Amino acid sequence: MPPKPEITREQVMEAALALVRERGIEAVNARSVAKRLGCSTQPLFRLYENMEALKADLRRTMDGVYDLFMNARMKPENRLLTQGMAYVEFARTEKEVFRALFLVRNMAGSSLGDIARAEWNRETIENAKRVTGLPEEGATALFLNFWLYSHGIASQILSNEIDLPQKKAEELLRKAFEAFLTQERKERN
Numbered sequence: 001m002p003p004k005p006e007i008t009r010e011q012v013m014e015a016a017l018a019l020v021r022e023r024g025i026e027a028v029n030a031r032s033v034a035k036r037l038g039c040s041t042q043p044l045f046r047l048y049e050n051m052e053a054l055k056a057d058l059r060r061t062m063d064g065v066y067d068l069f070m071n072a073r074m075k076p077e078n079r080l081l082t083q084g085m086a087y088v089e090f091a092r093t094e095k096e097v098f099r100a101l102f103l104v105r106n107m108a109g110s111s112l113g114d115i116a117r118a119e120w121n122r123e124t125i126e127n128a129k130r131v132t133g134l135p136e137e138g139a140t141a142l143f144l145n146f147w148l149y150s151h152g153i154a155s156q157i158l159s160n161e162i163d164l165p166q167k168k169a170e171e172l173l174r175k176a177f178e179a180f181l182t183q184e185r186k187e188r189n
Contacts, residue, residue, distance in 0.1 A: 007043040012054065013061045017097075020062065025100035028058065062097050066090065079127035080143060084150035084173045089166060091154035098158060102151070115147070116140045138184045145180045149173070 015036040019027045030041040030051055037043070048054040073086035091098045115121060121143065128139040153169055156162045164172075 007037055007039055007047070009047050009057065011037060012044060012047060013057060016054065016058045017061055017065070020058070020096050020100055021094070022096070024096045025104060028055065030054075059101075062101055065094065065097055066101060069094065074124075076127065078131050078177075079124045080131070080146055081173065081177045083124055084146055084177070085170050087150045088154045088157065088169045088173065091158045092166065095158055098154065103155070103158070112144050116144055121147075132181055132184075134181075134184055134188065138188050141187075142180050142184050145183075146173075146177055149176045149180075 012033060015033050016028050019032055019036060030044055033054070034041045034044060044054065048057070069090050070083065070086050073082060073089065075082045116125065125136075125139050125143045128134065128142055129136065132139065132142065134142060150173060153164065153172065157164055157169070
């Protein structure tokens, strides 16, 4: 009898990510991943010490999906505006991945200052400084206001509370960006 093919971490991540996309992060457990792979749970625990380790790897995989999506859509002419638009689009197209990354207590205990200081947001804030001419404090305030507004739209779309076509969402985001920018400029003068 030929040996069974060995299950790889990549295959486990593909199966786990597919489960998230289909049924949400709550559906990911050893049995559901093993069933998806057509094997017992034993191969999973040869690769991962426990489910926490598997889920940590899954988190990195979902972060990679998000990063690829966002990086393909953000433009240096105005990274903050295009980031907000991409964020809303990500919520619309990758609902369960968005939910797992941004709505499942992953930022518990974080402050707005923590979010502004986070490495992954610094490039956008620096770009906002260059694009708008605002000083650090103003660009940070603009980023936080716009991020909170974008997150609100994305969350409403995700929860199916509002029917908001992407073009209309982009129009709202543009107007909000300009309003927040105008407010920051007034406060700085």
